[in-house]
Amino acid sequence: MALPTKEVLGILVDNLKIRKCVLPISKKAASRWAKDLKIPKGGNTVIYTGLMYQLMPYISALVSALEKMEGSFLLKFIKLGRFANKFISISSFFGKINKHEVEKHNKTLYIIANLLKKSGLDFGYLYDNDLYAGALAYDLGTDEALNKHITKVYKTLKENNVKRVITVDPHTTNMLREVFPEKIKDFDIEVKSYLEVLIDNKIKPVKQINGEVVVHDSCVYARCENVIDEPRILIENSGTKISEPEDTKKFTYCCGGPVESLFPDKALVIGKERIKQLKKAGKEVLVMCPICYANLSRSVTSDDNIKIKDITDFLNEAYLSEK
Amino acid sequence: MYKLNFEFSTELSKFGAVDLYACYNCGCCTAICPMGLDILPRVIFRHALMGFQGNISDEKESIFSCLLCKRCEESCPNEVPIAGNIRTLRHYINCEEYNIK
Numbered sequence: 001m002a003l004p005t006k007e008v009l010g011i012l013v014d015n016l017k018i019r020k021c022v023l024p025i026s027k028k029a030a031s032r033w034a035k036d037l038k039i040p041k042g043g044n045t046v047i048y049t050g051l052m053y054q055l056m057p058y059i060s061a062l063v064s065a066l067e068k069m070e071g072s073f074l075l076k077f078i079k080l081g082r083f084a085n086k087f088i089s090i091s092s093f094f095g096k097i098n099k100h101e102v103e104k105h106n107k108t109l110y111i112i113a114n115l116l117k118k119s120g121l122d123f124g125y126l127y128d129n130d131l132y133a134g135a136l137a138y139d140l141g142t143d144e145a146l147n148k149h150i151t152k153v154y155k156t157l158k159e160n161n162v163k164r165v166i167t168v169d170p171h172t173t174n175m176l177r178e179v180f181p182e183k184i185k186d187f188d189i190e191v192k193s194y195l196e197v198l199i200d201n202k203i204k205p206v207k208q209i210n211g212e213v214v215v216h217d218s219c220v221y222a223r224c225e226n227v228i229d230e231p232r233i234l235i236e237n238s239g240t241k242i243s244e245p246e247d248t249k250k251f252t253y254c255c256g257g258p259v260e261s262l263f264p265d266k267a268l269v270i271g272k273e274r275i276k277q278l279k280k281a282g283k284e285v286l287v288m289c290p291i292c293y294a295n296l297s298r299s300v301t302s303d304d305n306i307k308i309k310d311i312t313d314f315l316n317e318a319y320l321s322e323k
Numbered sequence: 324m325y326k327l328n329f330e331f332s333t334e335l336s337k338f339g340a341v342d343l344y345a346c347y348n349c350g351c352c353t354a355i356c357p358m359g360l361d362i363l364p365r366v367i368f369r370h371a372l373m374g375f376q377g378n379i380s381d382e383k384e385s386i387f388s389c390l391l392c393k394r395c396e397e398s399c400p401n402e403v404p405i406a407g408n409i410r411t412l413r414h415y416i417n418c419e420e421y422n423i424k
Contacts, residue, residue: 005384005387006421006423009417009421009423010421010423013423139410140387140413141410141411141412141415141417142424143338143339143414143417144418219390219393223392223393223394223396223397224393250397251394251397252394254392256390258390258392259358259388259389262387263387263388266358266388270357270390274357
């Protein structure tokens with residue numbers, strides 16, 4: 001029995017309407033990554049996470065639960081689950097959140113903030129007002145809920161006098177840079193990815209790394225946002241060679257992640273196809289999207305003999321020298 | 324047997340930007356789709372264009388399986404907004420069939 005698309009979609013959308021995010025995450029957990037960084041609250045320029053990295057452990061738990069439910073008698077209760085979710089979040093029943101995964105993604109955000117500081121950027125953070133940008137709701141075509149949500153997000157940005165946001169992942173970049181201006185009249189906030197800012201600010205490496213890495217481009221960065229050269233310049237400036245996989249740059253091959261919340265089995269098949277291409281190119285793969293990281297990590301096996309890393313792990317060593 | 328709705332392609336535009344006419348049905352999208360959908364974008368668009376509304380209902384799984392990765396758009400000779408069309412079809416299904424708004 002396939003997963004009931006309608007009910008899974010319904011739960012995600014109800015969460016967005018009731019809890020401001022497709023999967024509920026506490027404000028404290030969402031901003032925990034910044035607790036030791038003393039980033040000023042608010043400001044004209046802010047780092048904007050859009051909660052994508054913070055959400056990944058919750059999405060992993062959901063995907064894992066859905067995988068178990070496929071073909072099981074539990075599917076009969078999902079309608080009841082959707083009804084109950086309107087009153088109490090049922091996400092905690094999906095399974096335990098992996099603490100290592102939480103720490104991994106919090107560290108990624110910590111590194112990005114430190115890279116921006118190192119590049120000389122003066123920026124703030126919205127803490128509790130750093131809201132989910134709505135990427136999944138947009139992709140799933142739930143426009144009524146999305147439109148209401150992004151109006152709230154924009155209002156929050158304006159109330160905080162934000163003029164420029166620095167994003168940390170491709171999906172939030174795309175939402176704020178392309179979708180918000182389409183849907184919100186007079187949208188006037190400048191949006192840049194942290195990778196673009198690091199290049200604009202001419203960040204210099206502190207360490208040369210002699211090695212070779214494979215770059216897996218995110219579909220959204222490569223085909224929607226034209227963020228293709230920036231990661232490559234940052235990698236090559238630190239002395240590391242790049243090995244390109246068979247499908248790369250504008251023609252990159254999807255990681256499969258975008259369908260993992262509705263069709264985890266299909267997402268895994270696409271992920272494994274991409275892994276075949278990546279392992280032909282090298283042993284260390286750098287990704288720049290939390291969804292790519294999650295789905296490729298899920299698709300790789302020890303027999304593949306490759307490591308999937310977020311690009312920030314590399315940049316941390318080359319530009320901040322903190323391994 | 325399905326009932327035809329000749330106004331279907333026009334009705335779809337109420338749910339978002341959609342351009343079904345631009346598709347030549349040439350198959351360049353099909354050739355490089357990572358998902359290898361059971362029902363391909365060009366077939367879905369042709370069904371919508373010809374008013375086969377019932378077929379669209381049956382093709383929900385393919386419509387929601389699209390990765391929206393836009394790889395197909397890179398090789399489309401007529402710049403069909405394939406991912407946008409799919410998103411609009413999802414919005415239509417959510418509103419008219421799933422009652423998710």
